[in-house]
Structure formats: C-alpha cells, structure tokens
Amino acid sequence: MAILLSTKMSAMQDWRAALLALEPSLDIRLFPDAGAPEEIEAAVCWTAHDMAELRRYPNLKLIISMGAGVDHLLRPPGPPPGIPVARLVDRLLTSAMSEWVLLNVLRFHRQDQAYRAQQAARVWDELPAPATDATRIGILGLGALGSDAAAKLGALGFPVMGWSRREKTLPGVKGFHGAEGLDAMLAQSDFLVCLLPLTPETRGIINARTLALLPRGAFVLNAARGGHVVDSALLAALESGHVAAAALDVFEPEPLPAEHPYWAHPRVVMTPHAASITIPASVAPQVVENLRRVRQGAPLINLVDFSAGY
Numbered sequence: 001m002a003i004l005l006s007t008k009m010s011a012m013q014d015w016r017a018a019l020l021a022l023e024p025s026l027d028i029r030l031f032p033d034a035g036a037p038e039e040i041e042a043a044v045c046w047t048a049h050d051m052a053e054l055r056r057y058p059n060l061k062l063i064i065s066m067g068a069g070v071d072h073l074l075r076p077p078g079p080p081p082g083i084p085v086a087r088l089v090d091r092l093l094t095s096a097m098s099e100w101v102l103l104n105v106l107r108f109h110r111q112d113q114a115y116r117a118q119q120a121a122r123v124w125d126e127l128p129a130p131a132t133d134a135t136r137i138g139i140l141g142l143g144a145l146g147s148d149a150a151a152k153l154g155a156l157g158f159p160v161m162g163w164s165r166r167e168k169t170l171p172g173v174k175g176f177h178g179a180e181g182l183d184a185m186l187a188q189s190d191f192l193v194c195l196l197p198l199t200p201e202t203r204g205i206i207n208a209r210t211l212a213l214l215p216r217g218a219f220v221l222n223a224a225r226g227g228h229v230v231d232s233a234l235l236a237a238l239e240s241g242h243v244a245a246a247a248l249d250v251f252e253p254e255p256l257p258a259e260h261p262y263w264a265h266p267r268v269v270m271t272p273h274a275a276s277i278t279i280p281a282s283v284a285p286q287v288v289e290n291l292r293r294v295r296q297g298a299p300l301i302n303l304v305d306f307s308a309g310y
C-alpha cells in the first residue's frame with residue numbers, strides 16, 4: 001500500500017526524504033503520479049489538492065494536512081465521506097508562528113516604522129516611551145498557536161487576553177469565549193492577533209463591526225487565513241486611523257493580486273503566507289505514527305473534529 005504526497009514538487013521531494021529517513025519501507029507516490037488508485041491508503045495534501053480527486057482511491061483510509069490548517073481539505077466537496085483527516089501540531093510550526101507574532105507586535109509597539117523613517121531623514125528625535133504593561137493584546141484563537149503566542153507575549157510583560165470557542169483557562173491569560181466574550185475582548189485590545197482556524201463561524205470575523213469595537217489606534221495582526229478579514233473594512237479602518245497599522249501574512253486569494261491596495265499601503269506590513277512554514281523533517285514522526293495507527297486500527301492523533309470544522 002502507498003502514500004500519496006501532493007504539494008509543489010520541490011516540497012514533495014523534502015517530504016519524501018523526511019518520511020523515508022524515518023521509515024525506509026514506505027511506498028511514496030508524488031502526485032500526479034499516483035500509480036494504481038487501489039494502492040493508495042493515505043494522502044498527505046496541501047492547499048491545491050482537489051478533494052474530488054481523492055474519491056478516485058477506493059482504499060483510502062486517511063488524509064493528512066501538510067499544515068496546521070485544514071480549511072483547504074474541508075471546503076466543498078470536502079474529504080471523501082468516512083475518511084478521517086489529521087492535521088499537524090508541531091513544536092517548530094508553533095514556535096515560528098510565535099516569532100512572527102512577537103516580531104510584528106514589537107515592530108509596532110516599539111515604533112519601528114517611525115524610527116526607520118526618522119533614520120532615512122537623519123532625524124534624531126525620541127518618540128514617547130511605549131508602556132508594555134499598559135498595552136493589551138487580544139488573541140483570537142487559543143489553540144496550539146494562540147496559547148504559545150499568549151505565553152510568550154505574557155513573558156514580555158504584555159497583559160494578554162485570548163478568545164476561544166469553549167471556555168478556557170490558561171495561566172496569565174484572561175480568557176473570553178462566545179459572542180459576548182468576543183466583543184468584551186475586542187473593546188480592550190490595543191493589539192488584535194488572529195490565530196483562528198478558518199471555519200464558517202470564523203470567516204469574516206475581522207469586519208467593520210468588530211474593528212469598530214477596538215480602541216482607536218489599535219494594531220491588527222492576521223497570520224491565520226485571509227478569509228478571516230473583510231479587506232474593505234480593514235482598509236477603511238486604516239484610512240480613518242481607527243486601526244493604526246496591520247501586519248498580514250495571509251490573504252484571499254493567494255498570491256495576493258499585484259493591484260491589491262495592501263501591497264503599497266504605508267501602514268500594512270506583509271509577508272507571503274510565510275509566518276510558519278512546515279518543516280517536513282520535524283513533522284514526519286507524527287505522519288508516520290498516524291500511518292502506523294491507521295494500519296492497526298488504533299486511535300489517530302491530531303484528528304480534525306468535523307463537527308467543529310477544525
């Protein structure tokens with residue numbers, strides 16, 4: 001039985017090497033060269049793979065996302081009925097995301113853009129000192145990524161809040177949940193950081209209404225999915241000064257079209273969906289473990305809850 005990998009060719013070679021280094025007996029096929037469809041027992045896919053295509057494999061037993069997110073696998077038509085989907089939860093994926101969050105929080109908090117402009121103009125002038133203990137950070141999503149970012153921001157001395165679907169208590173983090181919890185957290189968020197999965201419930205969550213709830217001059221960071229942000233609302237909030245600046249890693253669509261206003265916006269900092277990139281050698285053990293478990297009929301790890309949508 002074989003495993004089908006599907007992403008861009010250069011990454012598939014890295015994935016193949018990482019999986020074979022752990023388990024040399026694996027039969028790995030690189031999409032579109034799947035070979036005989038009945039031989040495929042697991043598919044490890046990234047965003048471009050069409051879920052309708054996976055219905056060609058009569059013996060498919062497991063689908064694994066090549067990232068933490070699974071929205072690309074769950075969007076219509078979704079995975080073949082009855083086939084479990086697992087995602088990645090990984091130390092390096094988590095720490096890289098926290099680095100991106102810290103980089104951009106500190107960039108704005110320490111007025112880095114203003115100091116760079118001063119340097120370019122040879123201006124020697126100190127700006128008002130930023131008070132870390134009075135700069136409140138609200139994180140949308142307190143999962144693997146949000147909880148790590150929360151702990152690291154807290155360690156720097158920022159008051160940290162977090163919003164989750166279910167009530168959650170994390171040390172040093174003021175927790176919020178549900179619709180009222182969201183509005184209450186937004187009203188106190190000098191920085192808003194989005195680390196939610198993209199689901200029907202969370203699509204468009206950063207919109208005109210929710211942005212208006214933020215304190216004037218708040219900063220917005222989104223490294224979750226482009227679909228979380230209503231772009232016209234964010235651009236309007238930047239235009240009015242209600243939002244001081246935004247750091248965006250994810251967009252809809254990707255790549256972001258060259259004519260999009262974000263590219264040249266003076267108060268938008270962009271990265272090309274690179275906040276946290278999966279390192280195949282780091283995640284290979286959990287992929288091999290899930291392959292072993294699916295063969296033995298044992299409970300899978302990092303399984304997606306279809307009813308919750310992530």
Ligand code: NAP
Nearest residue numbers: 068069141142143144145164165166196197201223275276
């Ligand atoms: P996770 O562990 O599944 O955590 C998701 C968090 O969001 C949980 O706290 C969950 O609440 C909360 N949540 C989900 N739906 C909600 C709702 N309707 N209302 C309130 N809270 C809700 O996910 P993760 O591993 O942290 O990853 C989060 C996302 O980051 C991924 O789905 C992916 O889209 C994105 N990502 C981006 C990059 C990048 O490079 N830009 C890299 C990796 C991941 P509960 O705690 O109650 O379950």
Ligand code: GLV
Nearest residue numbers: 066067068069276
């Ligand atoms: C990246 O976007 C991921 O979901 O891992």
